[in-house]
Amino acid sequence: MKSYRGYFIDLDGTMYKGKEKIEGAAEFVESLKRKQLPFLFLTNNSSKTPEQIAEKLNHLGVQALKEEVFTSxxxxxxxxxxxxxxxxxxxxxxxxxxxxxxxxxxxxxxxxxxxxxxxxxxxxxxxxxxxxxxxxxxxxxxxxxxxxxxxxxxxxxxxxxxxxxxxxxxxxxxxxxxIGKPEAVIMKQALHLMGCDEQSALLVGDNYHTDILAGIQAGMDTLMVETGVSSFTDIEEIEKQPTYKYKDLFEVIEDMEKAT
Amino acid sequence: MKSYRGYFIDLDGTMYKGKEKIEGAAEFVESLKRKQLPFLFLTNNSSKTPEQIAEKLNHLGVQALKEEVFTSxxxxxxxxxxxxxxxxxxxxxxxxxxxxxxxxxxxxxxxxxxxxxxxxxxxxxxxxxxxxxxxxxxxxxxxxxxxxxxxxxxxxxxxxxxxxxxxxxxxxxxxxxxIGKPEAVIMKQALHLMGCDEQSALLVGDNYHTDILAGIQAGMDTLMVETGVSSFTDIEEIEKQPTYKYKDLFEVIEDMEKAT
Structure with missing residues (x-):
């Protein structure tokens, strides 16, 4: 797996599921930080403020600042x-x-x-x-x-x-x-905020129809995990496949370690 | 205007408008009663009971029993x-x-x-x-x-x-x-309740897309008044026209008197 200049990470189904943490989430974010790879949490959740979301992530063991959270x-x-x-x-x-x-x-x-x-x-x-x-x-x-x-x-x-x-x-x-995923508005703003172009960005998410489609439509590479809404079986028949498919974020970390 | 064995009469826009009576409504109903022509009030309003609706009609000067009100x-x-x-x-x-x-x-x-x-x-x-x-x-x-x-x-x-x-x-x-107008379910039940077939029935209403269409689709003759939602100009371009078009119910009464 190649290295990207910007990682856009979905929350519900990728970092946590409702009130429970998802295994590998904290480790994945730590791994990005250790490698100094820029990332942004990208969520369709409109009800919570960035502060509230960062607090929730921290509570679940995922290190996050409010500036790292971008909501619809x-x-x-x-x-x-x-x-x-x-x-x-x-x-x-x-x-x-x-x-x-x-x-x-x-x-x-x-x-x-x-x-x-x-x-x-x-x-x-x-x-x-x-x-x-x-x-x-x-x-x-x-x-x-x-x-x-x-x-x-x-x-x-x-x-x-x-x-x-x-x-x-x-x-x-x-x-x-x-405005939110999979629409163009949120993706353009997120790229602008990260100061990177779509060719250098990776979208990481669990929901094919919001996350992965958002990345594909924005011209990014995409990484789908099976810890949330969509399964690989669900998307078998779909033509536009994610760039990467991993069971969970532990597999992603493993592959990133190999590459370096 | 010929005489029918069953008159289905819309309420809002035909008998009253919100809390106000529509001129000619009371007289039209009186005229049907005098001629012993059977009628049924037919409304998409689901929020009120037949008792409450009959009470409202009586309050506005239109004689009505709860048995004469059929709601969605x-x-x-x-x-x-x-x-x-x-x-x-x-x-x-x-x-x-x-x-x-x-x-x-x-x-x-x-x-x-x-x-x-x-x-x-x-x-x-x-x-x-x-x-x-x-x-x-x-x-x-x-x-x-x-x-x-x-x-x-x-x-x-x-x-x-x-x-x-x-x-x-x-x-x-x-x-x-x-279930309600312009759908078939309410029309079939209303005809059954009146014990008349569609060829002998007239639908009287103001809203082309609910009342008149309900009648047309059920195979009835239809009478549109201009006292509510639709105007004759609105429906100019529509192929399926009401059988009768009258500005208000006074015109209808006048035409009914001529016929007898």
Whole structure:
């Protein structure tokens, strides 16, 4: 396995699974640090702030700083700034999204919004969805942090942000621009943040349809592990395969050690 | 205008608009009663019980009994009984739907449901949607009272039940059977209830895409008034036109008087 100038590492299914750590995650990150290989954690999770995510990683034994975490919420807030500074934004979402929007200098409003943004919100209400629809019908640009339709939990597959987003798109007839993996917006920003081009970058993740596809579509090499959502059997029939397939991150570390 | 053996009359946009009566509504119903022409109020509104709707009509000066009101909730409950007696049903919806389900002898459950039913619910929560998804993934048959994507209100177009339903269909990949207008299920039941065949029935309504289409698809004659959602200009380009087009119900009464 060759060495890359930038490693983009997925979180859920790659570093941890819900509240449990994934074996090999801490060792993989340590290995990158020892080799001084630059990396960035890249997550579609819009609900948590980078601080909260770094804290969770540290708690699970993975050394991480908040600056090393890039969320779909940060990508959404940055995307808005690229269109308009100090924008008026109607937000459905949790702390991670609301903080990202306000820290970029935007104002969260109920009416006359320039943008409507939706991220996962476990406190979703009819009134929140109604306000989003009214603002979109009134001309606000419609963004959604990520298109994941289902979230694996111990109870089963729960509705993801992509499913909740459809209330607004179906009701108004306006499709959102999705920001998170596998879309281009988050990938371009992540490459820019790392200061590396796509040919020198590797995307490491477990979910073919979000992580691996994000890397492939961005022109990166990709590495899929089987510790999360997708299995190698699941993707057998798919034409565009990941560059590397490893059962888990221990296998990755082993291969990286051989190469050096 | 010829005389029919059964008149199916829409409510919102035809008899009243939100909380306000529509001129000619009371007179039209009186005229049918005077001529002893059988009629049934037919509504996609799943949230109210027939009693509540009859009360509202009476309050607005339109004489109505609860037996003269047929809702998408009653049609849904009846449809379930046709498949299974004493079914276990997971319900998202308001009083009209919950009462219709239990009065048919079905049991409202949280888990291991035979059917998942969704109707408009202004108290919608993430947890309610999650339970619906889990039950559908677990094999429950998925029904939705109606496919309306937006509801006109004084604040603007609010999300309708068809839009909320999409959370479950997008997340699980399972499409619901819609029961209300313009679908066949409610129309078949309404004809059965009136004991008349489609050739002898007239559908009276304001919304082309729910009311008029329901009638056309069921093989009935249709009468469109311009007092609600659709205008005659809106439907100019559409091939399948209503049998009759009248500005309001006063015009209808006038034409009915001429005919007799």
């Amino acid at each position: 919420s940060l990508a959404t807030a940055t995307f808005i700034s690229e269109q308009k500074l100090k924008a008026k934004v109607y937000v459905i979402g949790e702390e991670g999204l609301r903080e990202a929007i306000t820290q970029e200098g935007h104002q969260i409003v109920d009416e006359n919004a320039d943008f409507v943004v939706i991220g996962i919100d476990h406190e979703i209400t009819y009134e929140k969805l109604a306000k989003a629809c009214l603002n979109v019908r009134n001309g606000a640009e419609f963004l959604s942090t990520n298109s994941d339709i289902a979230i694996p939990t111990e109870r089963g597959m729960m509705p993801g942000n992509g499913a909740i987003t459809s209330v607004i798109s179906v009701s108004t007839g306006v499709s959102p621009l999705f | 909730s009653l049609a849904t409950a009846t449809f379930i009984s046709e498949q299974k007696l004493k079914a276990k049903v997971y319900v998202i919806g308001e009083e009209g739907l919950r009462e219709a389900i239990t009065q048919e002898g079905h049991q409202i459950v949280d888990e291991n449901a035979d059917f998942v039913v969704i109707g408009i619910d202004h108290e919608i929560t993430y947890e309610k949607l999650a339970k619906a998804c889990l039950n559908v993934r677990n094999g429950a048959e998925f029904l939705s009272t109606n496919s309306d994507i937006a509801i006109p209100t004084e604040r603007g177009m609010m999300p309708g039940n068809g839009a909320i339903t999409s959370v479950i269909s997008v997340s699980t990949g399972v499409s619901p059977l819609f």
